[in-house]
Amino acid sequence: MTNRIVDHPVLGKLEERQKVQFEFDGKTYEGYENDTIASALLAHGIRTLRKHEESGNPRGIYCNIGHCFECRVTVNGETNVRACLTPIKANMIVESGQVQPHPLNPSQEGDIPKTYAEYLEQEGRG
Amino acid sequence: MSAKNYEVAVIGGGIVGCSVAFYLAESGLDVILIEKNDIASGTSSRCDGNVSIVDKDPGFDSHMSWVSQELIEDLSKRLDRPFEYRKSGSILVCDNDDEMQAAVDWVKTQNEAGLKFNVLDRNDIKSESPFFADDIPGGLECETDSLINPYMFCYALVDKAESEYGLQVKTRAEVTNITKEGREFKIQTTNEDVRAQKIVNAAGVWAPFIGKMLDVDIPITPRKGHILVGSRQQPVMMRNVMEFGYLMNKFGRERIADKRTTEHGVALVLEPTESQNFLLGSSRQFVGYDPTIDIRVVETMARRALRFFPKMNDFKIIRAYTGFRPFTEDHLPIISEVKEVPGFYIAAGHEGDGISLATGTAKLMEEIINEKTETIIPKEPLSFDRFKKSEVYA
Amino acid sequence: MQIYDVVIIGAGPAGLAAAIQCRENNLDVVVLDEFPRAGGRLLGQLHQEPNGQWWNGIEESKALLERAESLETDIQLGVSVHHIEKLDDQFVIHTKKKYFHTRNVLIATGAAESPAPIPGWTLPGVMSIGAAQVMTNVHRVKVGEKGIIVGVNVLSAAIARELQLAGIELHSMALPTRNVVVDEQSDPRLVMDRLSRIAHLAPSKFIQLGSKFAKYKFVQSLALKYYPTNGIKMWGMPIYLNKAIKQINGTDKVESVTMVDVTINGDIVENSEKEIPVDFVCIAGGLYPLAELAAVVGCPFIYSEELGGHIPIHNETMETPVKGIYVAGNITGIESSKVAREQGKVAGLAIAHKELNSIDIEEKLQAAVRNVVATRDAASIQFHPGISEGRKKVSTAFQETMKTQKELELVR
Ligand SMILES: Cc1cc2nc3c(=O)[nH]c(=O)nc-3n(C[C@H](O)[C@H](O)[C@H](O)COP(=O)(O)OP(=O)(O)OC[C@H]3O[C@@H](n4cnc5c(N)ncnc54)[C@H](O)[C@@H]3O)c2cc1C
Ligand SMILES: Cc1cc2nc3c(=O)[nH]c(=O)nc-3n(C[C@H](O)[C@H](O)[C@H](O)COP(=O)(O)OP(=O)(O)OC[C@H]3O[C@@H](n4cnc5c(N)ncnc54)[C@H](O)[C@@H]3O)c2cc1C
Ligand code: FES
Numbered sequence: 001m002t003n004r005i006v007d008h009p010v011l012g013k014l015e016e017r018q019k020v021q022f023e024f025d026g027k028t029y030e031g032y033e034n035d036t037i038a039s040a041l042l043a044h045g046i047r048t049l050r051k052h053e054e055s056g057n058p059r060g061i062y063c064n065i066g067h068c069f070e071c072r073v074t075v076n077g078e079t080n081v082r083a084c085l086t087p088i089k090a091n092m093i094v095e096s097g098q099v100q101p102h103p104l105n106p107s108q109e110g111d112i113p114k115t116y117a118e119y120l121e122q123e124g125r126g
Numbered sequence: 127m128s129a130k131n132y133e134v135a136v137i138g139g140g141i142v143g144c145s146v147a148f149y150l151a152e153s154g155l156d157v158i159l160i161e162k163n164d165i166a167s168g169t170s171s172r173c174d175g176n177v178s179i180v181d182k183d184p185g186f187d188s189h190m191s192w193v194s195q196e197l198i199e200d201l202s203k204r205l206d207r208p209f210e211y212r213k214s215g216s217i218l219v220c221d222n223d224d225e226m227q228a229a230v231d232w233v234k235t236q237n238e239a240g241l242k243f244n245v246l247d248r249n250d251i252k253s254e255s256p257f258f259a260d261d262i263p264g265g266l267e268c269e270t271d272s273l274i275n276p277y278m279f280c281y282a283l284v285d286k287a288e289s290e291y292g293l294q295v296k297t298r299a300e301v302t303n304i305t306k307e308g309r310e311f312k313i314q315t316t317n318e319d320v321r322a323q324k325i326v327n328a329a330g331v332w333a334p335f336i337g338k339m340l341d342v343d344i345p346i347t348p349r350k351g352h353i354l355v356g357s358r359q360q361p362v363m364m365r366n367v368m369e370f371g372y373l374m375n376k377f378g379r380e381r382i383a384d385k386r387t388t389e390h391g392v393a394l395v396l397e398p399t400e401s402q403n404f405l406l407g408s409s410r411q412f413v414g415y416d417p418t419i420d421i422r423v424v425e426t427m428a429r430r431a432l433r434f435f436p437k438m439n440d441f442k443i444i445r446a447y448t449g450f451r452p453f454t455e456d457h458l459p460i461i462s463e464v465k466e467v468p469g470f471y472i473a474a475g476h477e478g479d480g481i482s483l484a485t486g487t488a489k490l491m492e493e494i495i496n497e498k499t500e501t502i503i504p505k506e507p508l509s510f511d512r513f514k515k516s517e518v519y520a
Numbered sequence: 521m522q523i524y525d526v527v528i529i530g531a532g533p534a535g536l537a538a539a540i541q542c543r544e545n546n547l548d549v550v551v552l553d554e555f556p557r558a559g560g561r562l563l564g565q566l567h568q569e570p571n572g573q574w575w576n577g578i579e580e581s582k583a584l585l586e587r588a589e590s591l592e593t594d595i596q597l598g599v600s601v602h603h604i605e606k607l608d609d610q611f612v613i614h615t616k617k618k619y620f621h622t623r624n625v626l627i628a629t630g631a632a633e634s635p636a637p638i639p640g641w642t643l644p645g646v647m648s649i650g651a652a653q654v655m656t657n658v659h660r661v662k663v664g665e666k667g668i669i670v671g672v673n674v675l676s677a678a679i680a681r682e683l684q685l686a687g688i689e690l691h692s693m694a695l696p697t698r699n700v701v702v703d704e705q706s707d708p709r710l711v712m713d714r715l716s717r718i719a720h721l722a723p724s725k726f727i728q729l730g731s732k733f734a735k736y737k738f739v740q741s742l743a744l745k746y747y748p749t750n751g752i753k754m755w756g757m758p759i760y761l762n763k764a765i766k767q768i769n770g771t772d773k774v775e776s777v778t779m780v781d782v783t784i785n786g787d788i789v790e791n792s793e794k795e796i797p798v799d800f801v802c803i804a805g806g807l808y809p810l811a812e813l814a815a816v817v818g819c820p821f822i823y824s825e826e827l828g829g830h831i832p833i834h835n836e837t838m839e840t841p842v843k844g845i846y847v848a849g850n851i852t853g854i855e856s857s858k859v860a861r862e863q864g865k866v867a868g869l870a871i872a873h874k875e876l877n878s879i880d881i882e883e884k885l886q887a888a889v890r891n892v893v894a895t896r897d898a899a900s901i902q903f904h905p906g907i908s909e910g911r912k913k914v915s916t917a918f919q920e921t922m923k924t925q926k927e928l929e930l931v932r
Pocket of ligand 3: 060061062063064065066067068069070071072082083084085
């Protein structure tokens with residue numbers, strides 16, 4: 001964990017804290033008690049927390065204090081959780097946001113599906 | 127003041143005013159559209175986008191909707207800006223077996239009127255959405271229903287009419303007073319005055335205030351509605367769904383539901399938008415012009431949605447908004463001249479149907495103003511006089 | 521069902537200071553904050569005062585928290601308030617987990633940063649300047665190896681220094697190129713004007729330097745005209761008012777920025793593009809009061825540029841025209857945390873006075889009100905030169921609102 005600011009000329013030495021293990025997109029990471037999901041991941045050099053639902057562009061934190069919702073992730077199955085406000089807990093399962101299907105997009109080929117069954121069929125999942 | 131004298135001034139840049147201005151300008155008249163804020167800043171951007179027959183009373187009501195649907199389909203081909211038009215049909219779902227029986231009868235009546243309705247059974251409901259509750263007995267479908275994005279539609283109309291039919295548009299101009307000088311109206315606004323020979327009052331729920339300026343009492347009252355916006359997520363379903371109880375609420379008929387659902391006039395409407403958010407509605411209340419979001423109503427709506435979509439518990443709602451439906455006593459809009467003030471017309475009072483009925487309304491208004499003998503729909507049921515009659519006989 | 525005397529929303533300096541006053545007077549209080557730690561934005565602050573002493577936000581927060589805890593204050597963290605409902609004689613605070621019923625509410629939600637969009641700003645590695653402050657000083661995690669700051673104002677100058685202290689390399693500070701959203705932050709004259717009018721209190725050498733030549737508009741123009749090509753240096757880092765960032769580049773994360781020269785009017789000089797490799801970018805768009813909850817419960821607002829935006833109308837004892845709703849801290853205007861803390865004290869005492877109505881509290885309240893003014897006058901960080909005028913506007917608005925309210929009641 002090279003990205004920690006261990007010694008600080010004014011704030012002093014980083015105090016000893018409990019280590020906490022959590023999972024992000026299937027991999028296990030270690031952080032410290034009081035870390036948020038965002039800070040623990042950034043300490044490991046991970047900036048991308050999700051892909052934009054539509055464009056798939058990568059997104060990370062912006063405000064880091066809960067105002068912008070750019071950092072939304074899924075935590076233990078709950079969607080739209082702000083990574084910058086959520087402290088890591090042991091065995092927490094965090095997943096990044098992914099591109100969402102866009103069945104009603106008029107620019108795609110074929111007819112727009114009318115029912116869910118039709119949509120699944122078009123997806124080849126019928 | 128501009129020295130110019132317009133043939134028609136349309137007051138109100140909602141879906142009704144924009145449609146009226148469009149057809150009038152297209153017919154060759156010299157038209158100005160006057161709006162106090164921006165285009166589609168009133169009810170027409172605080173609503174759903176259903177162009178539907180499914181929730182109309184069989185008869186005149188559903189006929190007018192059908193005519194409007196044809197017009198909107200035509201416009202989807204003619205207007206240059208897309209407005210998220212989707213002709214997917216729409217469905218109603220039933221809460222219990224009694225409603226199911228009523229739904230079967232409803233389909234029969236609508237079929238007899240020549241409209242494309244079908245009964246849906248349990249399995250059909252399952253193929254509409256995997257999120258539906260297992261105990262929904264069934265529902266019905268109207269094949270011709272469509273969805274639009276109402277404010278994009280308004281802009282598409284205005285754009286085309288401005289660039290091709292010479293429509294003038296004046297926004298940020300609140301009409302503050304109207305006086306008649308000879309055969310001409312002087313319309314005072316907060317952004318220059320306007321002169322016109324005729325006025326169409328398309329101010330929706332604010333139409334009574336415009337009426338008052340000319341001593342005309344217009345019996346329209348605001349009926350408030352809430353809508354919740356779901357966050358972008360996995361698809362819920364592909365087309366609009368309402369619950370059968372929606373019809374009961376709308377027409378003020380008796381309905382079996384808990385006290386709060388009844389008090390807040392809540393019935394499920396779920397509209398999947400093109401961009402994959404969903405709009406979850408709605409409520410119906412007479413509480414004046416207060417736009418505040420009432421969290422209790424929001425809760426009642428969420429609870430009602432869970433009745434039909436129990437898995438929605440995990441979904442995220444990102445915001446809520448409210449709008450005012452322009453309500454009239456007999457559930458029909460006023461599309462009419464005002465005999466007492468020659469040259470003054472009203473196109474308002476569409477309650478929860480303004481999106482569905484805007485095009486039919488506008489076409490009829492154009493025909494009335496151009497004094498055509500044949501009209502696209504009969505104009506008597508929509509005349510302003512009908513309220514006076516009921517007063518006399520009441 | 522418990523009915524609290526007061527629910528305090530926000531555990532920043534304003535909220536905590538208010539809680540302490542309320543608890544000292546034995547009121548039933550709960551403090552709610554969505555951030556996992558108490559202290560609000562005070563936590564991340566670290567600057568040197570003109571007398572050379574460090575203002576250490578972590579320590580200041582700790583002091584407030586310890587005092588509050590010694591008074592057994594109920595502080596609940598990780599709780600987002602999303603609605604305040606007004607009933608006849610009480611309020612219901614809606615949070616995700618539960619409802620809190622209370623007679624009074626103090627809204628002390630602080631400030632938020634204005635977004636300042638520039639092309640490429642959604643790339644991971646781009647963040648607001650405040651985000652970098654919190655990551656560095658609160659979480660003690662480096663935001664990157666080498667970065668650049670877009671937007672020159674008091675806050676970004678202060679935080680730039682904090683990043684340097686933590687051993688993070690900064691290429692420079694520069695303006696954003698002009699677009700409809702960042703119009704004000706991209707105009708070198710406006711930026712210079714603002715900086716120079718608060719320069720005498722600035723913690724930074726750069727800004728103090730600015731004050732020497734920038735008392736008069738024409739001198740400012742001259743200063744801009746002869747602005748050194750290599751920028752004016754602050755602690756070794758150049759600050760450019762003659763260069764701007766046009767876009768941020770990278771595929772999956774920030775890789776570089778495109779910098780251009782700008783004229784004194786903020787126009788881009790042709791063919792002046794330069795690519796600068798960085799792995800993070802901080803955008804400083806300025807602060808505005810975070811006041812949605814006040815709007816939701818029906819507080820009337822007034823716009824004040826001096827105070828940073830739309831302000832819930834209130835009087836000098838922090839009451840709003842909605843009886844039982846109080847505001848304190850940056851929600852009432854962007855100022856330093858010391859002012860926020862003193863305002864919190866006032867609000868706490870005002871609520872205690874309302875509930876207990878004692879002369880003793882009244883005297884303390886008056887003293888606390890005077891203290892806010894004194895603290896403001898002595899503040900070493902000031903976000904806008906016209907704060908006092910802004911404050912006057914708000915109190916006039918309060919008087920007018922109350923007058924109209926009375927008249928309306930009389931009519932009824
Ligand atoms: C929650 C909700 C859901 C709905 N869903 C549907 C649906 O799915 N399908 C459907 O068919 N209908 C629906 N409706 C109904 C529909 O939205 C309305 O019937 C329709 O928008 C009314 O349009 P309008 O043009 O008459 O009024 P508005 O859109 O309100 O337009 C009136 C305009 O007049 C302007 N105005 C007012 N006073 C002045 C003045 N003095 N000077 C100048 N301009 C002025 C206003 O600013 C406004 O823009 C819904 C309504 C609500 C509230
Ligand atoms: C990013 C940032 C950096 C700043 N840096 C400095 C600086 O370096 N120096 C300086 O002098 N000033 C700085 N300020 C100004 C700062 O606002 C004040 O110094 C001071 O902290 C204001 O105190 P406060 O109590 O009003 O609000 P804050 O300290 O902001 O505290 C408000 C608290 O309310 C909580 N909150 C907000 N909304 C909700 C909600 N809906 N539900 C629950 N909790 C909520 C927040 O989590 C926060 O903890 C900064 C402001 C920001 C936004
Ligand atoms: S980064 Fe803005 S909410 Fe988390």
